[in-house]
Structure formats: C-alpha cells, structure tokens
Amino acid sequence: MVTLRSSTRQRAQRSSNNIHSSTREITKHASWDFLPQDIRRLILEIVSRQEGWGSAASVCKEWQDFIATKNFGRLELNQSNVHGLSKIVRQRNLIRHIYLNVELPTYTCRCCDSSFTVKIAEAATVRTCSRKLFSILSTWGLDYRITLELNVYSPSDQCHWFKNHLFGFDHEDGDDFTMDLKLLHDPRHGWEHGKQVSAPHTAAILHLFTPFTKDGLMSPNYYAEVPAIKKLIIRRQMRRRIPPDALQVLLERLPQLETITYEPWYVLSNSERRSHEIGTRAILLQLPQSVRSITIFEDFNKHIMKSVRYDSWRYTNTVFNLDTRRVYSNLSCDLANEFVLRSLDLEHLSVPFMINSQHFFEACRAPSTWPRLRSLILTTRIMTKGNHGEIMDEVVAAAAAAEKMPLLETLAIWYCSGKKACATIFHRNQGPMARWSTLTWRGTEELEFSELAVEKWQNVVGDQTLLVKYEKVDGGDIDSHGDAVHHLQLPEGVIDPRSLAQIRKEGKLQKEAWAVVPVNS
Template identity: 30%
Template structure:
C-alpha cells in the first residue's frame, strides 16, 4: 500500500514519529504537500548561522521566514596551537584580548546579521543565540568542551526542573596523553595552566582607541551605527562562550533590540579579584540601562569552575567569588517590572532584600518567580544572619502580589542548600516552604511565622513546612547541586547544565574531608 493511500490519521502518526525522532527531515518534504507543510515548519524553525552564510540567510528563508523561531550565530574564531595555549620561555602570558582578526570577524558577522534581520517582520518573536569560540579550545587543555545549540523549547518533557538532564555517575579523568595538557597542576605547570585558562577567557572586542587616527570611531559608536532589529525578542548568551563580553558592549547590543523582553546571560567569573571588581562596576551600568528595565524575564547565571583557581595565586583569585553588595541592591531596584528574575552567584539574596533606611519599601507588582543565591546557606555561616535574611525575604514577598515561587539556593562541591516558598495555586491547597540541604538545619520559628503571614494572603489552610536532606558526596559541583535541588529551568539553560556536568567529569577531584550529615525527611503544618 502506498503512503498517500493510507488513512490521514496513519500518515499523521508516521509524520509525528519522524519529527520526534530528530533525524534530518528535508528529504521527506517531497512525499506530499501535507508532509511538506509540516516538515518545512520544523526544518526552518531552528537555524544555525555562520559568518560565511549570513549573506544567504534572506534567500534561504524567503518562503519560510515566518517559521523561523531560533537563530544560532556561531562565531568561530581563529585556530591556535600549543604555543598559544601553553606558552613556554620567559613570556608565559596569554593575550588579554582577542586578536584583531577575531574581533574583525565578530564585528563583520554582527553587522551583516543585523543588516539582514532589520528587514524581517517587526512583529516576529525570534530568539537570537550567540556563541563565540575557537574549535582549538577543545584540542588542548579543554578537550571536554562542546559547542551546541540551545535546546528547543518543545524538547522539554517537564517545565518544573532539570530532572531530564543526564547526571554522570562517576568522575572520568582526562585521557589526553600530552603532558602539557594535564590538569594535575604543580608548581612547574602553574603558569602554563594559567595561560591556558586565560586563552579561552580573553576579552571580546578590544575597544581601545587608536591614538594615531583621531577620526576612528570608538567601540560604542560602532554599536550605535548598527540597525535596529525589532524581530529579536529573546537573547541567549550562554556559558559555552568563555570569551568575555564587556558590559558596556552588552548594553549597546541590547539597545539594538527595541522589542527584547527576555535575556539569558551566563557569563563566567573573573579569575582575578581586582578584575572582578572592575567587571562588577560594568555590570552595574548594564543593569541600570533602559534595555534591562524593559525586560519581562531576566536570568543571570555567573558560571565558575572550582578547579581553575588552582592556576592562580590565592591572593589574586578567591576560591569562592565574593558577591557584590551594590549589584544585589541595583538588581532589586531594576527588577520592579519583571515577571521572572533569576540571578546566581554574582549577587547575594541578603543584599537583594536589604532595606535601605530612609527609602520607601520596594514593590514588585508583576513578579511571579524569583530565584537567587546566597552564601549564607552554609553550615559554617552565621545562623542569625540567615534567619534575618529569610525573614527579610518574607517581608519583600508581601509586596509581590503575583508571586508563585521564591527560591534561595547555593551549590558547590560538597554543598547544596535550598529555601523554597511555593504559593498555593488552587483552593484546598496550602502554601509550602521547603528546606533542602547537605546538613541538618531547622528553620527558626520567626522565619516560619513570617512566611505564614505571607501564606495567609493566599490560603486559609496554613503553611506546610518540608525538610529534606542531600548526601554531601552526591554533590560534586554546582551542576550536581542544581539537579539535586530540582531548581526551575529559568536558572540556567538545559544545555549549559549538561555542559557543566560533562566538565566536572574530566577534571580531577581534590581530596575532601567532610562530615556526612544525618539523612532526614520531615513534613509538618503550622
């Protein structure tokens, strides 16, 4: 029996199976017009663009442009050899900035893409995902790196958390046989490891003006000459881009998207505390920009690797990045119009909820989801400070009339903790607060009372309090912590979490002495 003679329901089932299988579908579009309509919609939904193909983008999508929902711009930088990743001799320093050729490639790609997209339908809802990397990055010290597109929104079986992300069950050492690329850092290999890290964390676009040419445009003027792109409504800058965007460049980039409503930004921490201070000053300016204030959804995830500081002197690079109090306060100010806000590691919830004396109480009239990190969630921190912070969070939640969930968490090797509030969503339900962590900690009565007052606004059934525990040895990195704490997907992109988990497999673990907490699970109502 030929395919066209099959009942329509059977043909539809076959087509659905092909689409879900994830295979190349273009060849199936010639089967019949019925299939062509569905397959072209799927084929053109997500497009990978390289600088050399931007010129063909308009022609390639002319008939199916309305189907395009996601564009992944892959800016592949120049390749490099071992002399760059592990320099030898008297000068062991890696460059601080990309090469002039790499910067020209990025500028040309951005300018060409924006020129094309500026002509697209201004009522479209298009996601732009930008990755900047060199394929040589994974050929030397970092052979665990992967460069992948963002997961499709339709690929998620669950919208609640990361339960579908595979978690490696053992640590696998790097198999690179070249002694120059081993992560067992010694005094002799310290400078090579530092240069290797610096090579992949160079700065994008060195905007220092050329004194020899008074009429050369500075970097910010270059951004402002780019056309506006109304079709872009969501921007992804994921952690697989280890090269660093300057915050002032990002502010200008965002300004090119007048309809932008969602930003996912996953930068890496600096490996020098002084540079981190300068970087944070730039982040403050970025957060106060008009483009940030226009957003509906904002996710900031500052990534790190606990092994990389081994390549730096302890006085220069803190093992744990200290959050910037000013960043926390500014984020609290600019978040008033947001529906969803997640900020991890670069700010602390303690600073976000701090009330400035003499200032009116802040309000967040549209906020539905708020997820923050705090270094106070640790067994060796001041318990009273943690109690005060959780009570301050409850006072703030009283000024979030649409709040559905508020979560404060932390995670690194051997440590995971979460405080979570979930508002009652249906009649007959109670609101819930949950404490989940790698050590036993009962919430202070004053914290429960403060959140009971918040819950009373939503439900007459009181407040349910849940305690859960996680084994210390289960948490090998902040990636494991995110899985075990079942954080919502707004914290970090799923592909980024998979890459973090893959990275932890390929770096040697240090010997850790830790106290294994008692396991407990308790639920009670108040």
C-alpha cells in the same frame, strides 16, 4: 477438477466481495489520515531523527510542513553563511531561534600558553558577522519573535589544555568523546594515559577567557536596531568575555527585548572584577523597558581557580580573586540595589553568585511593590556556612520582601560549596481552586524552620494552607555546582538546561581526570 454449483458460486462471489470490501476498509483505516494526531506527531518526531530525513517531505503536505518547521525553526549561522539569511522570505515566519556561532582561527601550542586580548582581525570577524545579521533582521517586523543566541569559539580551544571542558561541539554528546579522554596522552598539556597530571598554566587560562574590547567589537554606529529579537542568550560555553560596555551597546540595539539569559564567567582579576561590576550596573540602568525576564548565571570552575592559585606567583602585577566563597564588596552591594530597582518591572529574576541575597533583601525594605514578579532566585553563602539563626534571619527577610510581591509563585535562596548544597524554596499554587503553598528546606544539611519563619511565610500566602517540608540531599552525589542545581531541584529559570547538562558532565569528567594525581602545578 472441481465443479461449483450455482449456489456455491453465489456464496463464493459474496465471499470474494466481502474480502475485497474488508481489504478496502483495512486500507482506509490504515491510512495516515486515520491515525490519531498524537501518533502522527510521534512518527514524525522519530522520522526527523533519522539521517537524510529531509527527503521525507515528499510524502504528503503534512510531512512537508512539519519538516519545514523543523528545518527553519532553529537556524545555525556563522560568518560563511549569514548572508544567506536575507534570501529566506517565504519560510521566514517559521524561524524562531537563530544561533550565531562565529568560528575564530585555530592557534598553535606556542599561542595556547600566552594571554592576550582578542586580535583585531578576530574581533573584526565577529563584528562583521554580527553586524550583517543585525542588518538583515532590522528589516523584519515587530510581529516576529526571534531568539538570538550568540557564541564565539576556536576549534583549538579543546585541543590543548582544556580537553575535558565542554564548548558545545557536536562530538561532546557521544560516548566516543568520553572514551577518547580515557586514552589521551599529551604530556605537553598535562595529560598522561588519560589522567590530567598537571594543571593549565595561568597564561593558558587567560588565553581561553580572552576579553574583547568595546571598540574592537561593538559601536552603536555599526549596528541597526532589531525589534524582531525578543530573547537574547549568551551561554557559558562561550569562554571569550564580552565586556559590559560592549554588551550594553548590543542591548541598546534590541528595543523590544523581553528575555535575557546571560552566563558570563567569573572574572578572576580583581581590577577587572571592579570594572565588570560597574559596567553591569550601567547595563541595568540602560536596559530596554520591555525586558521582563533576566537570568544571569555567573559560572566558575574550581579546577581553573586552583590552577591560577598555584601559578599566580608569575603575575606579580595582577591580584586574582580566587575565593569561590564570593566575598562581596561595596560595589556588589550597589549592584544588588540596582537589581532591586530593575526587578520592580520584571516577571523573573535569577542572579546566582553575582550578588548576595542579603544585600538584595536589605534593599527591598524600601516602600515598594513588585506588581509583576513571579519568580525570584538568589544565592547567599549563609545557606551552607551560616548558623541556624543566620539562616532563619534570611528566610524571614525573604518573606518580608515576598509580601510586597502579590503575583510571586516561586522564590529560592540557595548555595553550594564543595559537597554541601542547601536551599529554601517557596512555591505558591495559583488559581481560584488553589488551597495550599509549600515552604521547603532541601539540602545536605538538616535544618528546621523557626516558628517565626513559618509565621512570616504564612502571612505571605494568607488564607492558603502552608505546607512545610524537609528533604535530604546526599552530598556524595554532588561533584559540581551543576549537580547542586539538579539535586536541590531548583525552579526553572536558574540556568539554561543545556548549560546545566554541560556543567554536570564537566564535573564528572574532571573528577575522573584528577582521580589519581591531584592538582600540583
């Protein structure tokens, strides 16, 4: 037994009080409110990636608000749940992005090798679903800033010939997807022991890129105007084609649209290509005046083009345009002129492959000024196929146009072909303290700017110092045009980042699939 003297007891009491005080202080300083805002945000981001994280909303008001913002910030809707959007009232102000992902019925092997237009019932599904969405959103006010993303797919799209093509399915992001491809054995669709030994038939390709019809999909009387939609996205994962006249009807119902990101697939048929270019020109003439940013990335797949080339003899009544070099017609020149006129009111324009930058800059010679344009991204095959003089002529023409664009921050002219990829990129630093701008040649081919080209771009930047840079790209790293975009370090806005990741992944998957046996169908 231990007996404490009075002085000892007093010291012990003081010690005990100090311990309790320290404990309270530690508890206080370890509380959620004491943590810095950036740490709290990091914790919430980590929690939000865990399964069942929605139940964490009960922790405190801040967690509840964060989780509500996450839940409602991006809504994915389809034909089975689009009606539920009308019931969201209190959280409506949290909604920023609506992804309308319409699922079409599955199809059998008998259908996967037959080309046809979208069935009336399937088009009706898309029309009914999108019409309902527009009806609901038409009641929302002008103050809402909604991004609308559209997609149409069938679960069968990836089950037949196109197993290593990406459609935005959740399972595509996992490692299991890549491993499953290496074990594939489906001889009927050209796959043997993880290798694609025969190419898809042309009919299967045309089936995948089945076009809608205007009457089946869109009609002005079907759709309400939606001022709340400020941005429209149609990404390359949507293989089914929306004809320009149907897209025009859709755009007419978005009177306050500001941004368009559209990634259509290259039209293979010559006759359809012609109507596509005429229709695109009509769209530009009718775009809402509120539009300030246009990105149109006309995607393609070299394996699909090869497959159609080998199989085109079956289609004696159809002339296919299978040249990835993009031979531009007179209609393409007219389309470039239309883009020039429309760009007078734009802040951003990116149109890879659809038009030739040569035609664009020729049209820019007219006495005009681009008072808003900050970013311009174009392509021309001269960048990889032309000689030094031809490339310099294009760089000088670009500088002449840039002198009429007082707010221009970025201009890029680029191209890729096979393992070749080259770009001329101009970047101007803005602000009162900005003292320099850059003119960069970046590519797999070596080149030096001519004195005239440097002089013309120096005129663009005025008193700023123009830094001229040359950077080499390894052609061995380029398996697709997506790799070209990445390694050329093209400016933001050339393509949706998720689409770019898809193209790059497809390029690697398809290279591996054809590694042993070449396309020979």
